[in-house]
Amino acid sequence: MHGKVILVTGASGALGKVVAEAALARGARVAGVDHAKSQIADTPDRMELGGVDLSDAAQARQAIDAVAARFGRFDVLINIAGAFSFETIAEGDPKTWERLYAINVLTALNAARAAIPHLVASSAGRIVNIGAIGALQAGNGMGPYAASKAGVHRLTEALAAELKGKVTVNAVLPSTIDTPANRAAMPKADFAKWVTAEELANVILFLAGDEASAVTGALLPVSGRV
Structure with a gap:
């Protein structure tokens, strides 16, 4: 990771913060992009762009080009920006499908x-994307989320095939990530079985590093201790 320039989307979220800090600790320079306003000051090794709607192609391009201009280049894109909603198909709102498609798929695409x-x-x-084990077989209430993550x-x-020999493209497929929000939503769950953000960050940064140069098109399950 030393000397690489890494762009992390969703950098203000629970996982994004951990990935950014882990990359910095390994000697990378990091640019964080998020829809939320950033609370982190810029340093020579860190750049934060808040208020960016990556589901808008023009805003995504502007942010990406700003990062490349600041550091002279960049080497790794980690697409963490995303959202979750538990909603049945019969009783849910079709707009949820549109919202999750925009936040989970269009942000990564753009x-x-x-x-x-x-x-x-x-x-x-x-390029490292964040998929989901739950998108391999959707359960009750998981329709809109699973469909977007399957996307x-x-x-x-498709990107791995298109960019083969030029850029590696992989995705991690976590089960439930141990975050404060997930603990609050599922207080009776066995948190010890969940994947920690630090564990997931290690896998993401492996795929982002030189050691994974021969890996592309992989959908790598990170299922914790379930």
Whole structure:
């Protein structure tokens, strides 16, 4: 990771913060992009762009180009921006499907499309997306979320084929991540079985690093101790 420039979307979220800090600790320079306003000051090794709607292609391109201009290049795109909603099909709102598609799929698509020229120019271009084990077989109430994350899986595969030999493209498929929000939503769950943000960050940064140069098109389950 030393010397690499890594762009993390959803950088203000529970997982995004951990991934950004882990990358910095490994010697990378990190740019964080999020819809939320950033509370982190810029440093020589860190850039934060808040208030960016990555579901809008023009805003995504502007943010990506700003990162490349600041650091002179970038090598890795980690698409963490996303959202979850538990809602049945019969009683739910169709707008939930539109919202999750926009936040989970379009953010990754727009960021990737804007990043491709910069990543191809890198000697070690990487894209890592966040899918979901729950998208492999949708359960009750998981329709809109699973459908959107399945879209991320197919996006990952298609991009990997399109960019083979130029940029590696992979996705991690976590089960429930141990975050404060998930603990609050499921207080009776066995948290010890969940994947910690630190564990998931280690897998993400492996796929983003030189050691995974021969891995592309992978949908890697990170299922914790379930």
